[in-house]
Amino acid sequence: MISHCVWLYFRFPLSFREVEELMLQRGVIVSYETIRRWCPKSGQPYANALRRRCPRPGDKWHLDEVFITINGEQKYLWRAVDQDGNVLDILVQNRRNKAAARRFFRRLLKGIGAVPRVIVTDRLRSYGAAHREVMPSVEHRSHKSLNNRAENSHQPTRQRERAMKGFRSVGGAQRFLAAFSGISPHFRPRRHLMTATDHRAEMTVRFAIWEQITGTAGLPATA
Structure with missing residues (x-):
């Protein structure tokens, strides 16, 4: 549940309340205050784990x-x-x-x-x-x-800044963007360079990696 909330929040320009509503549509009752605590706390460790799996940066x-x-x-x-x-x-x-x-x-x-x-x-x-x-x-x-x-x-950050109507503090912006820059690109492969079949295969791999780092691999999906 935590990993799904974090994925929704950092992947799409959604507020905590919008994530709460989407979870409710899936039959999961969780308050937006709980989601607000989960996302900052779990987002950075997930982002760090994704970065460790990335190849060595270019020169x-x-x-x-x-x-x-x-x-x-x-x-x-x-x-x-x-x-x-x-x-x-x-x-x-x-x-x-x-x-x-x-x-x-x-x-x-x-x-x-x-x-x-x-x-x-x-x-x-x-x-x-x-x-x-x-x-x-x-x-x-x-x-x-x-x-x-x-x-x-910078474009995904701009989209998120507009959705959030700006950031409230320097520390909050730094924490959010540090996690956002690690999680969001993982689910944004260079789609324009891929065929539809290759894109589906790539996203399958990336979701499998996400499940591994969040510890949800092999668990039954939420109804």
Whole structure:
């Protein structure tokens, strides 16, 4: 039950009450307050387990930042993905200056445990300044049209931000987006590159992995 609630909440732009209603349609009675406690608590461990099953990140990293609204104030969401679109890390910060870029670079290097061959960013000067300080030996390509991979990765977050009518706190946004960036992409294969048959087969595999990490493999389905 917990895994199904978490899947609904992080996979689709639903509120806790909407998840409660969907569970009720399946004959499962659970309050939205319980779902509100389950999803943040279980979402991050599930996301971490999915990331551990991912192949080693590529050596070409795309970095980008977008503004998000938190409690009526403008903050910035920094995101890094590899050349295959796999999310490497996200970080919510107050600024997008050199210090913020440097902090994100160091977080990436520590979390990934590897140095990329090349990083691709937009023309924000903060990237160049932080790059020269943190990873000067790495090639840096700075051009707006080169960074579509990272920009496209922001789209699911934008959809969720609109559905949630913004985030309420920086900590809450960081916790939600950290789990969301690990769970949501797992159920979003690159559909446009697959036939219908291949897509169904891929989703079958991904749901099987989800059942394994959530401990629900082999359990009877909810009526």
